[in-house]
Amino acid sequence: xxxxxxxxxxxxxxxxGLEDNMTVIAGGFGLCGIPxxxxxxxxxxxxxxxxxxxxxxxxxxxGLGVLLPDRQIKKIVASYVGENAEFERQMMSGELEVELTPxxxxxxxxxxxxxxxxxxxxxxxxxxxxAEGKEEREFDGRKYIMEESIKGDFAIVKxxxxxxxGNLVFRKTARNFNPMAATAGKIxxxxxxxxxxxxxxxxxxIHTPGIYVDRLIxxxxxxxxxxxxxxxxxxx
Amino acid sequence: xxxxxxxxxxxxxxxxxDGYYVNLGIGIPTLVANYVPQGMExxxxxxxxxxxxxxxxxxxxxxxxxxxxGKQTVTATTGASIFDSAESFAMIRGGHVDLxxxxxxxxxxxxxxxxxxxxxxxxxxxxxxxxxxAGADNIIVTMTHASKHGDSKLLPECTLPLTGKGCIKKVLTxxxxxxxxxxxxHLLERAPGVSVEEIVKLTSGEMVVPEHVPEMQF
Numbered sequence: 018x019x020x021x022x023x024x025x026x027x028x029x030x031x032x033x034g035l036e037d038n039m040t041v042i043a044g045g046f047g048l049c050g051i052p053x054x055x056x057x058x059x060x061x062x063x064x065x066x067x068x069x070x071x072x073x074x075x076x077x078x079x080g081l082g083v084l085l086p087d088r089q090i091k092k093i094v095a096s097y098v099g100e101n102a103e104f105e106r107q108m109m110s111g112e113l114e115v116e117l118t119p120x121x122x123x124x125x126x127x128x129x130x131x132x133x134x135x136x137x138x139x140x141x142x143x144x145x146x147x148a149e150g151k152e153e154r155e156f157d158g159r160k161y162i163m164e165e166s167i168k169g170d171f172a173i174v175k176x177x178x179x180x181x182x183g184n185l186v187f188r189k190t191a192r193n194f195n196p197m198a199a200t201a202g203k204i205x206x207x208x209x210x211x212x213x214x215x216x217x218x219x220x221x222x223i224h225t226p227g228i229y230v231d232r233l234i235x236x237x238x239x240x241x242x243x244x245x246x247x248x249x250x251x252x253x
Numbered sequence: 254x255x256x257x258x259x260x261x262x263x264x265x266x267x268x269x270x271d272g273y274y275v276n277l278g279i280g281i282p283t284l285v286a287n288y289v290p291q292g293m294e295x296x297x298x299x300x301x302x303x304x305x306x307x308x309x310x311x312x313x314x315x316x317x318x319x320x321x322x323g324k325q326t327v328t329a330t331t332g333a334s335i336f337d338s339a340e341s342f343a344m345i346r347g348g349h350v351d352l353x354x355x356x357x358x359x360x361x362x363x364x365x366x367x368x369x370x371x372x373x374x375x376x377x378x379x380x381x382x383x384x385x386x387a388g389a390d391n392i393i394v395t396m397t398h399a400s401k402h403g404d405s406k407l408l409p410e411c412t413l414p415l416t417g418k419g420c421i422k423k424v425l426t427x428x429x430x431x432x433x434x435x436x437x438x439h440l441l442e443r444a445p446g447v448s449v450e451e452i453v454k455l456t457s458g459e460m461v462v463p464e465h466v467p468e469m470q471f
Contacts, residue, residue, distance in 0.1 A: 046301045046338070047324040049317065072338070097378040105375060117376070120300065121342025121384030128339040140387040141346065144365070144418025147383065177318075189335055191318040193301050196337040224337075240317035246325040248309040 023183040023233040024212060028058040031206050031234045035064050035171055038091075042127060042169035043071035043081065044198040047100075048243045050191030051080045052175040052208050054236040059173075060084055066091040070167055072123060072194055077101040079241050088112065094167070096120035100243075119147060122164050124197055129166035131200025131229070136165045172202025175238075176225070179209045180216070183230030184223045192224065199229045206232045254446045255427040256469075261395050263288045264425055264469055265354055268393060269295050276300065276345065276385060278355030279323045281395045285354055296330070298350055300381040302341045305333025322381065345381070346388040353389040355382060357396050357421075359411045362458040364421040364433045366394060367413035379416060386417030398426035398455050405457035407431065407438055428452050430469065437461050442469045 025031050032055060035041070041059070045051030056075075059067075060083050069090050075082035084090050085103045092114040099105050107113035118126070119141045129137055138161035142148050152163040174195045177188035185207060187195055199205050212235045256264065262284035269275065269289060276298045277283050289295050297306040299321040306321055307328035314328055321327045329335070344350060357368040366386055369379040386392060399405050407424065424431045429452045430442040438460040443452055445468045453460060 047320065049301075049320045049324070095378065097380040099375055099377040109375075115376075117378045119379050119383035120338070120381040121346055121388075124338035124342050139346065141384045143387065145383060145415045146370075147379075187337075189316065189318040189329075190299075190302050190320050192335060192337050194338045197339050242315075242317050242320075242326060244320070244323065244325040245315070246309045246327070247312055247315060249311070 021182040021227065023227065023230050024181050025232045025234050028054055028234060031055065031208070031232050032058045032062060034204065035059065035062065037065045038067070039064070039170035040068040040070065042167065042172040042198045042201050043069060044174045044193065044195030045080070046072050046190070046193035048075065048080050048241050050175050050187070050193050050195055051075070052173040053080065053238055054208055055173040055206055056081055056083060059089065060087070063087065063089070065089050068092045068094070070094040070123075070127070070169060072096050072120060073100065074098050074104055075101070076243070077103060079239075085113075092116065094118055094123070096123050117147070124194060126164060126167040127194065127197035127201045130168040131197065134166055136163050138163055167201060169202045170204065172198045172205040174199045174205060174207040176207055176209045178211045178213060178218065179207060179230075179233055180213050180218050180227070181233070182215050183207065183227030183233050184218055185209070185225040185227075185230065186218060186222060187224050196225050199225045204231050205229055206234075208234050208236045210238065211235065254444065256444045259284060260471065261425055261427060263471055264430065265393055265395060266290065268352065269293060270351070273351040274298055274304065274349065275352045275354070276350050278382070278385075280356050282354035282356060283323070298344065299327070300341050300345060300385070302336050302338055303327070303329065303333065304336070304344070305330040307333070342381070342384050345384050348388055348390055350389055351391060353385050353392045354395060355385060355392070357394045357406070357416070358413055359406050359408055360394055360396070360421050360424050360433070361408045361411045362433065362436050362438055363410070364419045365411045366416050366421045367411040368416040370414045372414065382416050386420045392421055392423065394421055394424045396424070396426055398428040398452070403455065405455050407456045407458050409458045428455065431460070440466050442467055444469055
């Protein structure tokens with residue numbers, strides 16, 4: 018690596034420095050736009066007792082779900098979970114701590130974390146179990162709760178294309194939580210389908226500027242579909 | 254006769270207006286998309302980051318990078334836009350979505366809604382529901398009026414953990430269309446062939462019943 022070149026040569030190098038008990042922020046929604054090879058590398062490394070911040074926790078044999086059997090996740094912060102049997106077992110037995118967070122609040126916690134904003138007020142969750150133990154304030158006659166932002170020791174991100182400087186372009190709804198996750202890691206690691214030379218991406222079309230990206234690697238992706246729904250061509 | 258799922262969706266669709274941006278929850282609300290009146294333009298928001306959700310793809314169009322909030326593969330309509338989750342919830346929380354339709358377990362006379370958690374059962378999470386109910390001014394809740402055992406879901410006070418407090422003003426059940434204001438349910442319409450008495454019997458929260466309650470028109 019030299020200058021602004023963020024490209025690393027192996028997944029081992031991409032996740033170097035990840036240690037037990039760290040916090041990892043992951044992009045993705047369901048199985049869409051997840052950093053699947055970076056997750057697989059965490060499984061291979063065997064890092065334990067991680068706090069994982071992600072909208073969901075994958076399925077039994079794909080995505081973040083693969084970190085469950087060896088108890089690599091101590092705590093998960095997510096909005097919607099339980100798409101897999103091992104997750105359910107660990108949650109019910111108390112082995113896995115689950116902090117349910119509304120989806121918009123979770124996105125904003127990451128965004129704020131990356132933007133140097135320690136906390137914010139939102140009406141989301143006021144008067145619900147989510148508000149327990151949180152400061153309440155009234156603005157213009159409406160009640161809000163204070164939510165603290167989130168930062169990660171690592172952020173793991175999946176983008177479509179990048180140039181070697183780490184400027185990122187996402188594809189379709191695989192964007193989801195990835196741009197916010199990218200801003201919120203002390204070390205942000207991004208895997209992409211294609212790396213191009215600086216200058217090949219239009220500066221006006223960059224979704225995430227390279228300043229947020231520390232390490233970049235090109236991978237191949239399974240892109241598993243969770244709910245395959247199709248129509249027949251004549252049934253429109 | 255109680256309304257079918259499709260009829261509930263059809264009645265909700267009558268509340269749509271030309272040029273509306275609409276978020277439809279999972280289940281019955283999703284069906285509303287099938288009954289957008291002819292000649293009306295409505296754009297569907299999917300909270301994972303898509304405004305202008307289209308129909309399911311054909312085999313040829315199938316794309317793993319193109320899903321809706323229910324994780325189903327979808328297409329984008331002409332004029333759609335795609336954005337990140339923070340942007341998506343800025344739209345929702347900021348009150349820019351014209352109509353939100355979602356399901357619930359319980360609603361009470363103060364506009365509280367419980368829809369995401371039954372203690373003792375597996376808790377899967379609230380997803381975007383708490384943001385949606387907190388951010389939207391115009392929300393229609395769709396649900397059955399009572400449980401299979403005949404227990405009312407329209408209550409003096411919700412018994413389950415809340416998804417949102419004081420945020421629901423309209424409920425469409427399989428029996429009735431109800432408005433919530435000033436701490437009471439107000440019966441606006443009844444399903445065809447369903448009597449006011451039947452609705453009153455299955456509503457446990459206080460309900461104001463006008464002298465004439467029209468039947469829903471389809």
